[in-house]
Structure formats: C-alpha cells, structure tokens
Amino acid sequence: KAGVTQTPRYLIKTRGQQVTLSCSPISGHRSVSWYQQTPGQGLQFLFEYFSETQRNKGNFPGRFSGRQFSNSRSEMNVSTLELGDSALYLCASTEEGRNSPLHFGNGTRLTVT
C-alpha cells in the first residue's frame, strides 16, 4: 500500500496570505489528523477528521481550518498567515479501531516571510 502523501513538500508564503495543504491517506483509512511541528513547541495536535466530520480539535486559532472529502482525502487551510505559522505540518491517517497506530506523511514545510 502507498503511504500517506502530503503535497506540496515545501511552501513559501508571505504574511497575510492564505495557504492550503493537502493530504492523501492510506487506502482504506478513514481518519485523518493534522499536527504542527516547530522547534520550540514540538508536535502539536491541530484537528482530526473522520467521514468528512471534524471529531477532535486542538488549541489553535480559527485561522486554522480543515476539511475532509468523501474519498477521505483531507486539506487544511491557514488564513492570514503569521510569521509564527512557519512550521512542518504533518498529516496522519489510521484505521478506525482502538489503538490502531497513526501513519504519518513526511509533511509540508511552510515558511512564512
């Protein structure tokens, strides 16, 4: 099976712009979650989607949003970008079931200038 695919791998944006990141989960996985990784804060949970519905949400401002499509692919959007949004954004998918491990993609590196 192909792994979790995230596009693009690298992105450079300017303050105030918005950005959309894409994630294709492993075939058959219906849960997709997003994480932000920075050197200072480490890995932080953003949100999780299942069957096109947001099930869990982390402590991030409303500028961070996401959605999931009927084929389980997911996108996350960040509006009005700030310098502090520069980070590695990771997507993970998992099978539905207690204790199923998360499978992460290699992330999108976002740089805001």
Add this chain to the structure above:
Amino acid sequence: DAKTTQPNSMESNEEEPVHLPCNHSTISGTDYIHWYRQLPSQGPEYVIHGLTSNVNNRMASLAIAEDRKSSTLILHRATLRDAAVYYCILRDLTSGGSNYKLTFGKGTLLTVNP
C-alpha cells in the same frame, strides 16, 4: 493528559543494544504506552505499544515496569538507521472511542556511532 519524561539525548554504538527509558508516574489504568520515532526529514513512525505486559515486534521490545510508572524501549542491535528522535506517548482509549489526539513531548534524540 498524563505526562511522560524522557532524557533529552542518548548515544549508542552500532550493533549494541539500546535501552531508551520513559517515566510516566501519573499514568492511569487505562493509558496505553506508545512509542513513535522520527527520522530526520520524515514524519513520526509507529514503533510499538503496550498496556501491562512486555511486548515484542520486529522493530523493538517494550518492557513495562510492574507498577507501570516507567517503561523502556529496547532496540536489540542498533544500526545507523535507528538514529532518530524517540517519543514515548500515553494514549487513553476510554473516551468511548479511539483517541487520535496524541500529546508528544520533546522525545529522546538517539545518536548511533559507527
């Protein structure tokens, strides 16, 4: 969420065993212990998990203390490809379903010397 404490860094020699410790003194009876690792320029990768008994898989072994307040990830023969940041995470599955909101700490940076 119950917290975990890991050493910031550890060093090992190639082909020697590595024991990566994790303290979780506030663990609850329903917390599973999960380990992930993150190689340079990659996303985290699942390694192993357990509840009370020691666990083995093709990647590693997990030894869990009898009181569950600590655990140790064991790599039986370290290779250069095992150089990574290792995260010990507690995952509570009592909330009526699966918990996908994992709380990652700083982890342990493992350096493997040739």
